[in-house]
Amino acid sequence: MDWTDLIDTAFKVAGNSSQTNRAEAVRSVEAAVIDGELPVASTAGRHPDHFRRGVLVLTTHRLLFLKDGKPPVPVPLPAVTDATVVQTKFNGEVLTVVALTGAHRFEDVLKAEVFAEQIREAARKARTATTPRPAATAPNAAPTAAAPADAVPAELSAGDQLLGQLERLAALHTSGALTDEEFSRAKQRLIG
Numbered sequence: 001m002d003w004t005d006l007i008d009t010a011f012k013v014a015g016n017s018s019q020t021n022r023a024e025a026v027r028s029v030e031a032a033v034i035d036g037e038l039p040v041a042s043t044a045g046r047h048p049d050h051f052r053r054g055v056l057v058l059t060t061h062r063l064l065f066l067k068d069g070k071p072p073v074p075v076p077l078p079a080v081t082d083a084t085v086v087q088t089k090f091n092g093e094v095l096t097v098v099a100l101t102g103a104h105r106f107e108d109v110l111k112a113e114v115f116a117e118q119i120r121e122a123a124r125k126a127r128t129a130t131t132p133r134p135a136a137t138a139p140n141a142a143p144t145a146a147a148p149a150d151a152v153p154a155e156l157s158a159g160d161q162l163l164g165q166l167e168r169l170a171a172l173h174t175s176g177a178l179t180d181e182e183f184s185r186a187k188q189r190l191i192g
Contacts, residue, residue: 037061041118045095045109047073056095056106058118061126063097065106075099077126081170083116085109098170127163165190 040058047065054067064072079100086094093112097104173183
């Protein structure tokens with residue numbers, strides 16, 4: 001599946017038959033594609049600030065919200081800590097994507113549970129892919145200086161610890177244990 005197929009399918013599902021909007025969406029996404037980024041899935045949904053539906057496009061690197069040919073609103077997958085769905089009376093299935101960049105809410109999302117699972121899986125893969133791994137050394141390779149090798153694991157450990165703390169904080173916020181204000185203050189304390 002390529003970008004055009006993915007966006008065409010999502011626009012059909014969204015009930016948007018404007019060829020101009022579809023063409024603009026394809027152009028804006030293709031212009032912003034990161035090296036190695038591939039389309040994964042798409043669905044239709046509505047951002048709370050907009051009345052009409054737009055298209056949610058999941059890639060190997062980001063979640064994008066497209067509407068009326070405007071530049072995409074990106075959510076980087078390595079920063080995504082959770083994706084949840086709740087059913088509401090007025091807004092249908094509401095998808096909330098919690099990321100280190102903040103929470104993103106999309107209403108009236110089609111097949112939201114399936115899409116949320118795809119987001120969680122893609123985010124897990126993106127975090128795994130971006131986590132640096134120590135290079136393997138050949139059995140006959142000469143030993144390297146000890147100081148740089150010792151410094152790398154300490155840096156990764158601190159980064160992993162921070163990410164873990166932020167993920168737990170986001171989970172508490174998503175579950176309702178923390179208010180928006182408490183979440184913001186705690187996140188600021190962690191980030192510094």
